[in-house]
Amino acid sequence: MLRDVGLIANKDLRAELRSRVALNQIVPFALLILVLFGFALDADSTTLATFTPGLYWVAIVLSALLAVHRSVELEAGDGASDALLLTGVTPVAVFLGKALALLAELWLLAFFLLGGVLVLYQPPVADLPLLIATILVAVIGIAAAGTLYGALISGQRARETVLPILLLPVLAPVVIGASRAFADAMATVATNGWAWLALLGAFGGSYLVIGSYSYGLVLEDFS
Amino acid sequence: MTGSRTTRILGSTLLLGAVLLFFLAFVATEPDTRIDAASGDTIGQFDAVRLMYVHVPSAIVAYTAFFVTAVGSVMVLLRRSVWWDIVAGASAEIGTVAAALTLITGSIWAKPIWNTFWRWDDVRLMTTLVLFMLSLGYLAVRRLEGTAEGRAVRSAVVGLLLIVNVIVVNRSVEWWASETLHQQSTIADVEIEDLTLFTFMYSIFFGVALYVWMLIHRFRVGWLERQFERFGLDDALAARRAEADDHPTVDAAIDSSGGNS
Numbered sequence: 001m002l003r004d005v006g007l008i009a010n011k012d013l014r015a016e017l018r019s020r021v022a023l024n025q026i027v028p029f030a031l032l033i034l035v036l037f038g039f040a041l042d043a044d045s046t047t048l049a050t051f052t053p054g055l056y057w058v059a060i061v062l063s064a065l066l067a068v069h070r071s072v073e074l075e076a077g078d079g080a081s082d083a084l085l086l087t088g089v090t091p092v093a094v095f096l097g098k099a100l101a102l103l104a105e106l107w108l109l110a111f112f113l114l115g116g117v118l119v120l121y122q123p124p125v126a127d128l129p130l131l132i133a134t135i136l137v138a139v140i141g142i143a144a145a146g147t148l149y150g151a152l153i154s155g156q157r158a159r160e161t162v163l164p165i166l167l168l169p170v171l172a173p174v175v176i177g178a179s180r181a182f183a184d185a186m187a188t189v190a191t192n193g194w195a196w197l198a199l200l201g202a203f204g205g206s207y208l209v210i211g212s213y214s215y216g217l218v219l220e221d222f223s
Numbered sequence: 224m225t226g227s228r229t230t231r232i233l234g235s236t237l238l239l240g241a242v243l244l245f246f247l248a249f250v251a252t253e254p255d256t257r258i259d260a261a262s263g264d265t266i267g268q269f270d271a272v273r274l275m276y277v278h279v280p281s282a283i284v285a286y287t288a289f290f291v292t293a294v295g296s297v298m299v300l301l302r303r304s305v306w307w308d309i310v311a312g313a314s315a316e317i318g319t320v321a322a323a324l325t326l327i328t329g330s331i332w333a334k335p336i337w338n339t340f341w342r343w344d345d346v347r348l349m350t351t352l353v354l355f356m357l358s359l360g361y362l363a364v365r366r367l368e369g370t371a372e373g374r375a376v377r378s379a380v381v382g383l384l385l386i387v388n389v390i391v392v393n394r395s396v397e398w399w400a401s402e403t404l405h406q407q408s409t410i411a412d413v414e415i416e417d418l419t420l421f422t423f424m425y426s427i428f429f430g431v432a433l434y435v436w437m438l439i440h441r442f443r444v445g446w447l448e449r450q451f452e453r454f455g456l457d458d459a460l461a462a463r464r465a466e467a468d469d470h471p472t473v474d475a476a477i478d479s480s481g482g483n484s
Contacts, residue, residue, distance in 0.1 A: 148380075152364065152377050152380060152381060153364070153367065155369070156367045156368060156369070157368065158363075158367060158368075162360070162363050162364065162367065165356075165359055165360045165363050166360040166363070166364065166381065168356075169353050169356040169357045169360060169388070169392075170357070170384070170388050172353050172392055172395075173391050173392055173394075173395040176395045176396065176399050177395060180399065195398075196398075199394075199395060199398065203391060206387070206391070210384065210387070214380045217300065217376055217380060218376070218377065218380060
């Protein structure tokens with residue numbers, strides 16, 4: 001099954017590399033959000049540095065919506081989802097493969113944006129390992145939940161509008177947990193960031209398990 | 224018509240029950256006032272306490288309704304039950320309205336009591352808000368296109384995750400805020416007057432009964448919608464064919480409808 005997971009992830013990433021949608025559209029979009037936050041907060045360096053954790057994760061979640069949408073689009077055209085099922089790959093492998101591809105893209109985006117906020121907002125960095133660990137763990141939850149909810153609305157004409165309504169409330173704990181962990185790493189709030197990391201890990205793990213179990217049900221009914 | 228003898232009796236009783244609730248809440252019960260032992264000042268929630276007769280039942284109905292939706296979702300996934308699918312959808316609609324009512328009445332109550340419409344660090348408040356937003360997503364999924372069976376499974380997955388998400392949100396907000404302004408179990412407070420306590424308990428009973436009555440009616444409407452989806456086109460085709468039988472040729476049909484004139 002691991003081989004199948006790798007194949008599916010490879011397929012999605014290869015399609016992404018060739019189309020360059022993530023690079024040409026999602027990354028500039030994420031960067032634009034950071035700039036808009038700067039405008040909205042009057043480019044006040046103290047305010048921006050204080051609120052960097054929250055602003056960063058809101059930017060990540062909004063950009064992730066585009067990435068999830070793109071991941072769904074890959075299977076939407078030319079009966080690709082039917083063809084995927086005909087290959088005999090198990091739904092669990094499809095789910096994990098697509099989540100892995102999305103995870104890789106979001107990790108890259110998250111580290112790129114981290115560079116963005118460090119340059120643009122200039123927050124203090126007190127605990128770099130915590131900062132990196134938060135990105136690595138929190139994005140797992142976003143990718144897993146995004147892949148599952150993305151599949152739920154695939155093939156729907158109204159998917160662009162329904163996805164945010166469905167996914168954003170679900171990702172509320174990620175925004176809370178990751179912002180808190182970042183706040184600890186940036187020493188803006190006195191909290192135990194590593195404990196928040198455990199919550200993020202539990203969220204990501206839960207969604208990986210739930211997604212693996214329910215993805216088959218969802219795929220069957222769209223075939 | 225979705226009424227039956229039982230629902231008409233239940234509906235009529237609820238109508239009388241609503242009149243009694245209004246009387247108890249606005250006329251019979253006193254405003255909440257107490258004398259502060261230390262300062263001798265009159266303190267309390269005053270007339271704002273009357274909002275509790277709507278706020279608490281709404282919250283109980285909302286959480287009960289979403290629990291029923293989650294149970295229905297499990298049954299859909301286990302047995303592909305159409306009955307439970309309609310129950311889950313009907314219950315979620317009522318739950319969404321109840322959650323909105325909980326938030327609105329809570330905010331109105333909070334303004335004079337907490338001196339603010341909204342507190343970000345209150346766990347129950349935040350959980351109910353996220354539950355409300357999640358339920359909007361669930362209802363949006365129920366309205367997506369596709370076959371009835373596909374829609375049922377898709378909604379069931381979202382419905383089941385609704386409860387999981389609410390638990391996770393509740394835990395995370397609890398950690399986040401680590402304090403709550405909400406009053407803890409005032410029902411057990413011996414200082415509540417007998418009539419106030421009775422009205423409070425009665426309002427909860429009334430809310431749950433109203434939920435059951437609405438659920439039955441919404442279920443029946445949902446069932447009729449499903450039947451229409453299933454047989455509506457067939458019936459329409461049969462009616463059209465019967466019409467065509469009365470007019471053996473297309474020209475004759477056009478003539479009779481005045482198409483050549």
